[in-house]
Amino acid sequence: MKQFVIAERVCLTGHILAKAFGLAGILLVIPHAEKILNLGEVGQTAMQVSMANGGVVDIVLGTIAVSIYAFRTLGWQTWLSFMLPAVLISVSSELLGTGTGFPFGDYHYLNGLGYKIAGLVPFTIPLSWFYVGLSAYLITRTGLGVAKNPSILRQVGAVAVGAVLFTSWDFALEPAMSQTSLPFWFWDKAGAFFGTPYQNYAGWFGTSALFMTVAALLWRNNPVKLEPKQLNVPMIVYLSNFAFASGLSLGAGFVVPVSLGLITGVIPAVLLWWKAVAQDTIQTTNEVTKVVPVEAGAK
Numbered sequence: 001m002k003q004f005v006i007a008e009r010v011c012l013t014g015h016i017l018a019k020a021f022g023l024a025g026i027l028l029v030i031p032h033a034e035k036i037l038n039l040g041e042v043g044q045t046a047m048q049v050s051m052a053n054g055g056v057v058d059i060v061l062g063t064i065a066v067s068i069y070a071f072r073t074l075g076w077q078t079w080l081s082f083m084l085p086a087v088l089i090s091v092s093s094e095l096l097g098t099g100t101g102f103p104f105g106d107y108h109y110l111n112g113l114g115y116k117i118a119g120l121v122p123f124t125i126p127l128s129w130f131y132v133g134l135s136a137y138l139i140t141r142t143g144l145g146v147a148k149n150p151s152i153l154r155q156v157g158a159v160a161v162g163a164v165l166f167t168s169w170d171f172a173l174e175p176a177m178s179q180t181s182l183p184f185w186f187w188d189k190a191g192a193f194f195g196t197p198y199q200n201y202a203g204w205f206g207t208s209a210l211f212m213t214v215a216a217l218l219w220r221n222n223p224v225k226l227e228p229k230q231l232n233v234p235m236i237v238y239l240s241n242f243a244f245a246s247g248l249s250l251g252a253g254f255v256v257p258v259s260l261g262l263i264t265g266v267i268p269a270v271l272l273w274w275k276a277v278a279q280d281t282i283q284t285t286n287e288v289t290k291v292v293p294v295e296a297g298a299k
Contacts, residue, residue, distance in 0.1 A: 004068050011065035012236065018058035019244040025054065026182050027251045056114040059124040062237065066131035069233045074224060081218040083130050089211040090129035094121040103203030106188040113184055132241050135234035136165035137212050138226060143272025145279060147225035155216050163209035168265025169242050170204050172258045176248030194254055228277040235273055242266055
């Protein structure tokens with residue numbers, strides 16, 4: 001198991017570094033491409049490294065890290081019972097969206113995110129739905145205490161709030177990824193929310209809520225209980241992906257989408273994590289106080 005932990009940490013670190021490098025490339029290297037290319041071979045190498053499948057490496061490393069984490073903490077059946085519905089449902093929605101405009105709006109993917117399934121959707125897209133989606137859902141489930149009280153209300157609440165956290169990531173991600181100096185997708189008809197159609201966010205919420213619901217049904221006989229310290233990986237993944245999206249959007253001048261994402265995504269995620277920690281502390285304290293001290297025996 002130690003080898004899995006090491007591999008997980010290496011991939012998670014690589015995921016974060018790839019994001020940081022990609023952010024620097026988009027914000028600093030590409031806008032000053034001529035100056036950098038004038039540096040000669042060093043400049044050309046920097047351009048090639050910053051643009052050559054950086055997004056693919058980033059997403060693949062994130063997928064591997066979260067998969068190892070889920071395998072270790074949840075078990076292989078629980079991991080796959082989230083991953084498979086998330087990938088299959090999200091790629092179906094993306095193929096439907098790029099082909100018909102439903103449920104996200106009229107858009108198409110450009111280059112930079114790897115091989116396109118059916119020539120339409122990069123294979124990395126459903127992978128990102130999986131690992132950020134699982135992170136958001138686990139934070140929500142644990143914060144709401146679903147494992148301790150798996151009532152219908154809490155189950156529905158976990159799906160709804162988890163989908164909101166996931167969609168909030170897209171508030172910061174969407175404007176930048178479609179309008180920066182190196183866009184990854186293009187809206188055929190610009191929307192009202194900083195170039196993005198409102199329909200897109202409804203599509204994100206509906207798609208993520210659907211695969212989270214499927215997971216909740218498959219997990220109904222499994223409490224999926226996580227200790228607060230086991231939420232570290234989901235929190236790091238969620239916050240680092242939001243930070244990357246925010247950096248791109250703020251660099252392009254999109255302050256409002258980032259602020260909205262912070263209010264509806266980052267702050268609730270941190271509060272849910274804090275609640276999980278507080279609940280665990282209270283439970284531990286109660287268990288300690290129930291221990292009856294043993295009196296020393298008589299002489």
